[in-house]
Amino acid sequence: MTDPLALRRARIGLHGAFATSGFVMGAWAAALPGIDARLGLGEARLGAALLLVQLVGLAAMAVAGRLADRISSRRLLLWTAPATQLSLLAPALAPNYTTLLGGVVLYGIGVGLIEVGINAHSVELEQRYGRPIISAFHGLWSLGSAAAGAATSLLLGIGFDNRAILVAVAFACAILMALFTRPLLPPPGRDAAGGSGGTPANAVRIGALLLTALFLLGAGGTLVESGAMDWANLHAANVLDADEALAPLSFTVFACAMTVFRLLGDPIRARLGPGPTLAWAGGLAVAGYALVLASPFAIGLPLAWTGWILAGSGIAVMVPVVFSAIGEAGGSPSDVALMSMSGSAGLLVGPAAIGFLAGGTNLTVALLVPAALAALMALTGPGAMRALLCRPADAKAPALVD
Numbered sequence: 001m002t003d004p005l006a007l008r009r010a011r012i013g014l015h016g017a018f019a020t021s022g023f024v025m026g027a028w029a030a031a032l033p034g035i036d037a038r039l040g041l042g043e044a045r046l047g048a049a050l051l052l053v054q055l056v057g058l059a060a061m062a063v064a065g066r067l068a069d070r071i072s073s074r075r076l077l078l079w080t081a082p083a084t085q086l087s088l089l090a091p092a093l094a095p096n097y098t099t100l101l102g103g104v105v106l107y108g109i110g111v112g113l114i115e116v117g118i119n120a121h122s123v124e125l126e127q128r129y130g131r132p133i134i135s136a137f138h139g140l141w142s143l144g145s146a147a148a149g150a151a152t153s154l155l156l157g158i159g160f161d162n163r164a165i166l167v168a169v170a171f172a173c174a175i176l177m178a179l180f181t182r183p184l185l186p187p188p189g190r191d192a193a194g195g196s197g198g199t200p201a202n203a204v205r206i207g208a209l210l211l212t213a214l215f216l217l218g219a220g221g222t223l224v225e226s227g228a229m230d231w232a233n234l235h236a237a238n239v240l241d242a243d244e245a246l247a248p249l250s251f252t253v254f255a256c257a258m259t260v261f262r263l264l265g266d267p268i269r270a271r272l273g274p275g276p277t278l279a280w281a282g283g284l285a286v287a288g289y290a291l292v293l294a295s296p297f298a299i300g301l302p303l304a305w306t307g308w309i310l311a312g313s314g315i316a317v318m319v320p321v322v323f324s325a326i327g328e329a330g331g332s333p334s335d336v337a338l339m340s341m342s343g344s345a346g347l348l349v350g351p352a353a354i355g356f357l358a359g360g361t362n363l364t365v366a367l368l369v370p371a372a373l374a375a376l377m378a379l380t381g382p383g384a385m386r387a388l389l390c391r392p393a394d395a396k397a398p399a400l401v402d
Contacts, residue, residue: 007128009183014125016180017081017118018137020173022144024085027169028107029145030152031092034162035100045097052101053108054348058341060112065120065337073120073333077181081117084110085173092166112340120336123327124187132266134327135320139262146255206331206388213384214322215342217278220373221318222346223353224285227370228254228315230351231363232308235292239363242301253305257312265317274325274389275382277317282378284314289371293364311374318377319343321385329388 036046068076087110090103122137148169155165206214232250236242242250269277288311295304319339326335350370358366 006183006185007125010125010185011129011133013180013183014118014121014137015140017077017177018122019140019144019147020085020176020180021114021118022141023148024088024169024173025111025141026145026148027152027166028088028091030149031162031166034156035091035094038162039094039097039100041097041100049091049097049100049104051348053104053111054344056105056108057112057115058344058348060109061116061337061341061344064113064116065332065334065340068116068120068333068337072187073117073124074181074184074186076113076333077117077121077184080113081177081181082174084114085177086110086170088166088170088173092163092170115340115344116333116337119323119340120333121184123323123331123336125185126324127327128185132269132324134324135262135265135269135317138320139259139265139316142255142259142262146259206326206329206335210384210387211335211338213380214326214388215338215345217377217381217384218319218322218339218342219346219349220377221315221322222343223350224311224318224370224374224377225258225315226347226350227289227354227367228308228311231354231358231367232292235363235367236301236304239296240300240304246301250301250304250308254308254312257309258316261313261316262320265320269317269321269324273385274321274328275385277321278381278385279378281314281317281321282374282376282381285311285318285374286314286371286378288312288314289367289374293367293371296364314374318381321381325385325388 032046032050035041041049064076071079087106090106091100092103094100094103118137122134126133152165156162228251232254233247236247236250237244272280288307288309291307291310292304293307295301295307323336323339326339354366354369357369
């Protein structure tokens with residue numbers, strides 16, 4: 001039986017680790033215009049650097065999953081989490097494009113390690129609680145990212161240098177991450193020393209076909225999300241001819257809805273179960289995209305905003321449901337790493353696919369892609385959840401606390 005106080009401390013620590021990771025990612029995104037201007041990169045070279053972050057991150061995630069299997073997600077975070085935050089220094093201080101590429105390789109490695117570590121530990125911690133808690137972690141990541149964007153904008157506005165902000169963020173977040181990871185717990189069923197390995201004692205092997213289906217669900221959920229992240233504001237500006245001051249609010253209302261429903265998503269999932277939750281989430285996302293697609297023909301921007309709110313509400317719980325189901329099925333940290341990789345794959349493919357289709361047709365037609373994927377998740381997600389979780393009762397992970 002896990003000490004309830006130790007469990008609460010671990011949960012609070014992981015809340016902080018997710019928020020800190022989101023803050024670093026948000027600070028990096030907010031600093032990109034400054035890095036672009038300082039180094040004179042241009043869209044092509046900046047795009048290549050961002051692509052390199054994603055590709056290196058994917059490779060690092062695969063390695064991080066194997067490491068967590070051997071040493072535990074707790075040890076992975078204790079040993080690497082502070083350093084992953086300091087990896088932001090490399091691209092922040094790069095004096096030219098060549099060194100920037102080397103810097104983003106280090107940053108991509110950091111992203112891969114921290115993403116797998118915190119997600120794998122959230123799955124293990126949820127198994128200890130015996131009830132859904134993962135969605136709130138993702139909500140705090142989103143809050144951290146938004147806070148970094150707001151803080152960076154404020155500091156730049158009062159005259160702080162872009163590089164100085166990133167250096168301060170890197171050192172402060174490294175210290176915070178060291179503090180937040182200290183109370184984390186070993187895998188369920190293992191001793192605190194982790195001597196028996198990093199995989200939970202109740203871990204089971206999930207078949208390759210089912211893992212592939214889950215990978216596609218994870219990638220699809222992230223691609224549905226990227227349709228809003230990358231194109232909501234452009235849809236408002238280019239399709240709806242929205243005012244320059246109003247167009248950016250399209251993504252803002254989407255992000256706010258997604259964050260709120262991530263913070264509130266655990267009780268919903270506890271009540272409905274993973275399969276029905278995915279069905280309802282996909283249905284809300286489809287309804288939201290339908291309103292967005294209809295907005296040029298009636299009402300315009302208010303209808304689009306309503307659509308983005310609905311879409312954000314549904315998309316919010318898609319990826320957390322898949323992570324949670326992996327844990328409930330007794331999956332290993334490597335399985336969690338695969339789901340993290342699916343998210344990066346979706347972010348890698350999504351913007352390019354939608355952009356290419358929009359270039360050949362128009363953005364309204366291109367946004368049919370994430371809408372169709374949301375419908376596919378609503379239809380196929382419940383079946384995948386049933387296949388994953390329909391196992392003998394004695395194979396399921398026990399709750400270690402009431």
